[in-house]
Amino acid sequence: MTxxxxxPELAYAFTIVAEVxxxxxxxxRAGESLEIIPITGGSVSGRxxxxxxxxxxxxxxxxxxxxxxVEARYWIRTDDGDVVDVVNLGRIAPGSAPDAADGLFMSTPQFRTTAPGLQWLTQRVFVGRAEAFGTHTTIDVFEVVA
Known part of the structure; x- marks a missing residue:
C-alpha cells in the first residue's frame, strides 16, 4: 500500500476587491441562465x-x-504602472460548498504581464478564495507551494 x-502548501499573495x-x-434556456456582471473598478493589496x-x-x-x-476577465494596473491581465475561473458543484449560497467559492486565477518584476505571476499556480457581495467580490489569492 502506498x-x-x-x-502542497498555500502562501498568501494578495487580495483583489473587484467592484461590480x-x-x-x-x-x-433549458433550465440554465447566463449573466454578465460588469466590473467597474476596485483595489489590489498584498505582494x-x-x-x-x-x-x-x-x-x-x-x-x-x-x-x-464563473469566468471573470479583467485587468489590474499596479501602483508601479504595470499592467496585469487576469482570467479567474470558478466552479461550484451542488453540495460541494455549503457556503456557496452565501457567496463563497473557490477559483483558479491566472495572470499575464510583460512586467519583469511580476513574471512570478505568470510562472506559478494560484487558487483564490472568493466571496461575492452585492457591490463587490473579494478574492484572497494564494500561491500553491510544492
Whole structure:
C-alpha cells in the first residue's frame, strides 16, 4: 500500500476587491441562465498593489444540474504602472460548498504581464478564495507551494 503524497502548501499573495454593477441577464434556456456582471473598478493589496480597472466582467453560468460556472476577465494596473491581465475561473458543484449560497467559492486565477518584476505571476499556480457581495467580490489569492 502506498502512502498519500504530501499536500502542497498555500502562501498568501494578495487580495483583489473587484467592484461590480448588478448582473445583466444574457441568455436563459433549458433550465440554465447566463449573466454578465460588469466590473467597474476596485483595489489590489498584498505582494502587489494597485487598482482593478473598469471594463472587465464576470460571466456566470447557472447550470441546470445546480452547478455554477464563473469566468471573470479583467485587468489590474499596479501602483508601479504595470499592467496585469487576469482570467479567474470558478466552479461550484451542488453540495460541494455549503457556503456557496452565501457567496463563497473557490477559483483558479491566472495572470499575464510583460512586467519583469511580476513574471512570478505568470510562472506559478494560484487558487483564490472568493466571496461575492452585492457591490463587490473579494478574492484572497494564494500561491500553491510544492
Amino acid at each position: 502512502s498519500a503524497p504530501a499536500l 454593477d448588478p448582473g445583466l441577464p444574457i441568455e436563459r 502587489i498593489s494597485g487598482t482593478v480597472q473598469p471594463g472587465g466582467a464576470d460571466w456566470c453560468l447557472y447550470r441546470n444540474d445546480g452547478a455554477l460556472n
